[in-house]
Amino acid sequence: MSKAFTREIDTDDDDELPAAPPVPVGGKNYITRAGYDRLRSELFALIDEERPRIVEIVHWAASNGDRSENGDYLYGKKRLREIDRRIRFLTQRLEIAEVVNPSLHFGGDQVFFGATVCYADDSGQETTVTILGVDEVDSSQGQVSWVSPVARALLKARVGDVVRLVVPGGVQELEVLSVQYPAPADDAPA
Known part of the structure; x- marks a missing residue:
């Protein structure tokens, strides 16, 4: 043939x-x-x-x-x-x-979606991450998904809180040093 x-x-x-980054079931x-x-x-x-x-x-x-x-x-x-x-x-x-509009929390000290969080680990090393959606994160820019382990540990914590993060080597404590949100957009006509 x-x-x-x-x-x-x-x-x-x-x-x-x-594979696409997973969204939590439900x-x-x-x-x-x-x-x-x-x-x-x-x-x-x-x-x-x-x-x-x-x-x-x-x-x-x-x-x-x-x-x-x-x-x-x-x-x-x-x-x-x-x-x-x-x-x-x-x-x-x-x-x-x-x-979600993260600027609604502008000026707040509690960690929610869209926050840029600076934290220190057990050894005193400071790290800054921004918590965003699974489809928009860029890890090279210091962004983490809101479903990542570090973001889950930080969510709802306040400045000064110490949270526990389970890592392969055991448990690590992270101290929240600062929380920032984008400023609200000025929608007033110029």
């Missing part, structure tokens, strides 16, 4: 995306307005710009004939699967997102 009559199979084994998907807007703009860019551009490339490549050795076609189909997977992921996450 000629290869022309074999069925094309889209395999996703080699292009699996990493929990909320808390996110800041900035994080929500970033995810939303990514979704619309994929739908309105990236996907149509790749569809055009795949259409052009398919019209060139033999698809089995056509790199533009094969790469385009793979990229379309990646885009469609990301669109599904973003759509699902945005549907269950609950936007």
Whole structure:
């Protein structure tokens, strides 16, 4: 039988995306307005710009004939699967997102979602983290998810409190040194 009559199979084994950060079962998907807007703009860019551009490339490549050795076609189909997977992921996450305004706690000394917390561990080393949603954290920027162990230990603590964090080596005590929130946006017209 000629290869022309074999069925094309889209395999996703080699292009699996990493698993999405988990949202607690029955929990909320808390996110800041900035994080929500970033995810939303990514979704619309994929739908309105990236996907149509790749569809055009795949259409052009398919019209060139033999698809089995056509790199533009094969790469385009793979990229379309990646885009469609990301669109599904973003759509699902945005549907269950609950936007939280951390500036409501501006001036407070208790740790809630959106707080930037400075704490000291047992050895006196100070660390500063910002507690954000699972879909918006960037650990290289000192951000942690609100479901992470350190954030769970810090939530609801106040400046001066000592909280216990269970780590693989035992239990570590963290002293909350400061809590900051973003200032409320001035919505007054200029």
